[in-house]
Amino acid sequence: MAEMFRHLAPSYDRINRVISLGGDLRWRRWAADEAMRSKPGLVLDLATGTGKMAKAVQLRGGKVVAVDLSPGMLDIARKKECGATTLLLGHVLKLPFQDNSFDALTIAFALRDFPGLAGPFRECYRVLRPGGKLVCLELSRPRRWAALLHHLYMKRAVPTIGWWLGGRAKDYRFLPHSVAHFPAAPELARLLESAGFRQVHFRRLAAGAVAIHCGCKENG
Ligand SMILES: C[S@@+](CC[C@H](N)C(=O)[O-])C[C@H]1O[C@@H](n2cnc3c(N)ncnc32)[C@H](O)[C@@H]1O
Structure with a gap:
């Protein structure tokens, strides 16, 4: 995984912006709004990559610690806005x-x-304080009416755009596969509940192609 992200790192933000049709920044802002709703003091941005989510939280007044597996991604986060x-x-x-x-x-x-x-x-639950909030922004399964268009876009257009913009097509071919094998939004909510999170809810964005899930660690 770290090896794949070493290759992706230099072009990651540029390609993301284009394949999300400019939506990625807006979605991160909405996720950051969710995380900051109860005015948390210290926020962990896990798998921060180039630090875009961490930055969105920071701009809303959060003090952020960010963790990632990939030194290549962290180098970019360090050089950019973090x-x-x-x-x-x-x-x-x-x-x-x-x-x-x-x-x-x-x-x-x-x-x-x-x-x-x-x-x-389990690790997220452990490091959160009682009452602390987890916010997950992730690709998801689009609504039925958008599924065919989404499938064609992810399978045909995304690897080509990734390659045009300096990435490796094979890394972007992995994307539709990983979405197809990922739990749908209601199932992901159930998994969060099984992990102990409470007040779990989710919001679908971009015709369901993206979702924000929230859950809180039980108080005491
Ligand atoms: C698609 S990027 C997302 C980066 C960033 N959060 C964003 O909003 O763009 C996924 C990130 O997860 C990191 N990652 C993958 N597996 C990980 C793991 N087991 N532990 C920590 N980070 C991991 C990768 O290094 C990569 O930076």
Whole structure:
């Protein structure tokens, strides 16, 4: 995974902006609004990549610690806009923090890359303080009426656009496959509940092609 993201890192933001038709920044802003709703003090942005989600949280007044597996992605985050964010190398299954360390936790476009979901959700739950909020922004399955168009776009257009803009087509061929094998939004909500999160809810964006899931660690 770190090897794949080493290749993706230099062109990641540019390609993302184009293949999301400019939506990625807006979606991260909405996810950051969710995370900041209860005015958390310390926020963990997990799998921060080039730091775009961390930046959105920071702009809303959050003090952010960001973790990622890929030194290549973290280098870009460091060079770009993450001045006030603490950036750390780390794996989602072994976060370098004590229990109950964070008031909120964000994960943007990375759940599909994790080794399963049960282990990562367990770690998220552990490092959140009681009452702390998890916000996940992720690609999802579009509504039925948009499914064919979405499928063609992801399968045909996205790898070509990725290649045109300097990425490796094979990395972007992985995308539709990873979305197809990822739990649909209601199922992801159930997995969060099984991991112990409460007040779980989700919001579909972009005709369901993207979703924001929220859940809170139980109080006490
Ligand atoms: C698609 S990028 C998303 C980056 C960023 N959150 C964003 O909004 O653009 C996925 C990120 O997850 C990181 N990642 C994948 N598996 C990981 C793991 N097991 N532990 C920590 N980070 C991981 C990758 O290195 C990559 O930077």
